[in-house]
Structure formats: structure tokens, C-alpha cells
Amino acid sequence: MQHITLIRPDDWHLHLRDGDALSTTVPHTARQFARAIVMPNLTPPVTTVEAALAYRQRILAAVPADLNFEPLTSLYLTPATTRDEVARAAECPHVHAFKLYPAGATTHSEAGVGDLKGIYPVLEAMEHLRVPLLVHGEVTDPGTDIFDRERLFIERELAPMAERFPGLRLVLEHVTTREGIDFVRSRPQLAGTLTAHHLLYNRNALLAGGVRPHYFCLPVLKRETHRQALLEAATSGNPQFFLGTDSAPHAQSRKETACGCAGCYTAHAAMELYAEAFDSVGRLHRLESFASLNGPRFYGLEPNRGTVTLTRQAWTAPETYPLGSESLVPLRAGESIAWKLA
Numbered sequence: 001m002q003h004i005t006l007i008r009p010d011d012w013h014l015h016l017r018d019g020d021a022l023s024t025t026v027p028h029t030a031r032q033f034a035r036a037i038v039m040p041n042l043t044p045p046v047t048t049v050e051a052a053l054a055y056r057q058r059i060l061a062a063v064p065a066d067l068n069f070e071p072l073t074s075l076y077l078t079p080a081t082t083r084d085e086v087a088r089a090a091e092c093p094h095v096h097a098f099k100l101y102p103a104g105a106t107t108h109s110e111a112g113v114g115d116l117k118g119i120y121p122v123l124e125a126m127e128h129l130r131v132p133l134l135v136h137g138e139v140t141d142p143g144t145d146i147f148d149r150e151r152l153f154i155e156r157e158l159a160p161m162a163e164r165f166p167g168l169r170l171v172l173e174h175v176t177t178r179e180g181i182d183f184v185r186s187r188p189q190l191a192g193t194l195t196a197h198h199l200l201y202n203r204n205a206l207l208a209g210g211v212r213p214h215y216f217c218l219p220v221l222k223r224e225t226h227r228q229a230l231l232e233a234a235t236s237g238n239p240q241f242f243l244g245t246d247s248a249p250h251a252q253s254r255k256e257t258a259c260g261c262a263g264c265y266t267a268h269a270a271m272e273l274y275a276e277a278f279d280s281v282g283r284l285h286r287l288e289s290f291a292s293l294n295g296p297r298f299y300g301l302e303p304n305r306g307t308v309t310l311t312r313q314a315w316t317a318p319e320t321y322p323l324g325s326e327s328l329v330p331l332r333a334g335e336s337i338a339w340k341l342a
């Protein structure tokens with residue numbers, strides 16, 4: 001196959017940041033996707049409908065005039081989130097979910113939730129009002145092996161939560177393990193997003209001849225057997241799995257340092273990278289349901305109008321992009337990408 005045409009896709013997990021970063025991040029995503037669930041882990045976090053609507057306007061102001069792009073906002077769940085805020089979110093057409101960060105799990109998660117049982121009354125409201133809960137699924141106990149954090153979170157926190165709230169629409173974000181895939185498959189009310197980088201790379205990429213900070217994200221890349229389970233799920237046609245890039249820009253100076261930030265930037269070439277992954281197992285014909293149909297179905301939205309076309313045509317990703325006054329190193333910087341979005 002040399003070309004593939006798909007219904008215009010969406011990104012169900014994206015970090016755009018704020019301020020002058022938006023002039024890079026928003027055009028990259030708007031060129032690739034019609035809509036994206038925008039993560040609320042700003043500083044300070046987006047915790048209210050009012051703050052989300054203001055953030056949405058700042059994003060819309062950065063959309064290039066020749067592109068259509070709809071930011072779908074999410075709210076950051078904290079121990080102080082009220083059932084009233086859940087009700088306001090449920091009524092607001094521009095807010096689509098709450099995001100749960102276990103406190104300390106990842107970038108800007110300090111305001112997240114320490115004791116998950118403490119937010120059960122709020123989860124009850126979400127279940128009742130059918131507001132999706134998007135979960136960063138990692139335990140945060142620093143003594144736990146970093147490669148086991150997702151599996152243990154599922155066992156200790158997510159399985160009991162799904163049991164207690166069988167009607168809660170839960171998304172296990174950026175699934176990175178076989179156990180995560182099996183867990184999503186085991187319950188019909190669950191869904192899982194999958195990143196391009198977790199479909200393409202295993203943990204060797206982090207240490208290929210030296211430390212490779214641009215492959216460091218959370219949850220961290222896992223071993224090859226897990227990557228294969230993710231790729232099998234993404235390309236299986238199971239509607240519970242859909243596209244979420246987790247594209248997470250950080251300035252080069254914050255990545256290439258003694259304690260580098262977590263996050264891979266893939267928005268510049270998102271669909272091209274997913275096309276490589278699906279092509280690697282001869283399943284490009286499954287890319288449309290994963291990228292364009294399964295997500296809207298879970299969120300109760302219509303698929304987009306219009307199409308995009310990917311062509312098998314190698315190009316070289318830039319070494320950097322501007323990120324405000326700093327620079328940003330994208331995934332595959334200076335390297336070849338096999339597909340190109342028209």
C-alpha cells in the first residue's frame with residue numbers, strides 16, 4: 001500500500017502547554033487532528049470549568065486561520081474537587097472528562113490525588129453523570145520498581161475502583177504493559193489509549209549506546225513483550241483501544257540535563273509514526289478505526305467529516321522546533337520517517 005486515506009483522526013490524549021508554547025504545539029496538532037483531549041496539567045492546574053473555558057479560548061486563538069481544530073478540555077482532579085464541579089462539567093459541552101493523576105506520578109502531578117478512596121464520592125458523581133475519568137495508572141511509592149508501577153496500580157487501585165463503580169467510564173491512559181491491555185479487555189466499560197512511541201519503541205531505546213533523554217516519558221517504555229501486546233491491541237480492531245499521542249513538549253534544556261523531564265514530543269509527525277507502527281505488522285487497514293472511529297464512539301461524539309491521506313514517502317524530521325524562547329527536540333529529530341501526511 002502506497003497511500004492510505006482515513007476519516008480525519010482525533011488525538012484523545014495531548015499536552016499543548018500554555019502561553020507562547022501554543023504557537024508551536026497547536027499548529028502541529030491542528031495539522032494532524034480535528035480534535036484533541038487537552039490535558040489539564042498546567043501550572044496551576046485546570047481544575048474548574050471556568051478555567052477550562054479560558055484555556056480553550058487561548059488554544060483557539062493559536063489555531064492557524066486555514067485549519068479547523070476543536071480543543072476538548074479536561075479537568076484536573078484534586079482532593080478538593082467537588083460533586084458540584086462534576087455536575088458543572090457534565091453540563092458544559094466543551095469539557096469532556098476529568099483526569100486523575102496520582103500525586104507525584106508524573107510532570108505537574110503534585111496537585112493530584114494521594115488517597116484514591118478519598119475521592120470515591122466524586123467518582124460516584126462521575127459514574128452517575130457519565131463523565132469519563134482518564135487515569136494516569138502508576139503507583140507513586142518511590143520504593144517500587146519503575147517498570148512495575150502500572151501493573152501494581154491496576155492491581156491495587158484500578159481493579160477495586162472498576163469493581164466499586166461498574167458504570168464509571170474509565171480510560172487507562174497511555175497503556176504500556178500487557179497487564180494494562182488485559183485489564184482493559186476484561187471489562188467493557190473500560191478503554192485504553194496508546195501512544196505512537198510505546199507502539200514503536202521498547203526500553204532499549206532509552207539506553208541505546210548512551211542515555212537518550214528524548215525517549216524518556218512516563219509511564220516509561222517497557223520491554224519488547226509489552227510493546228508487542230500494545231501493538232496487537234491497537235491493530236486488533238477492538239474498539240476499546242484508540243489513539244492518544246501523549247505528545248508532551250519540554251524545552252531541550254529541561255530534557256538534556258542531569259534530571260531530565262518526562263515526556264516525548266510526537267505531535268509534529270503523529271499520524272506518520274502511527275502509520276509506521278501499523279505498517280510494521282501489515283495492518284494499515286486497521287488504522288482508521290483506531291485513529292478516527294473508536295475514540296468518538298467512547299466519548300459519544302460523531303466521527304469527523306473529511307479525510308486525510310498518508311503517503312509512503314520518507315522525510316527527515318527537523319532537529320528542533322521553537323518552543324517559546326527555547327527549543328524543543330521532537331521524536332526522530334534529524335531522522336527519517338517513512339510516511340508523510342499530505
Ligand code: NCD
Binds near residue numbers: 015262
Ligand atoms: C507528561 C507531561 O510532560 O505533561 N509527561 C509524560 O511523560 N507523559 C505527563 C503525563 O502524561 O504523564
Ligand code: ZN
Binds near residue numbers: 013015246248
Ligand atoms: Zn500525558
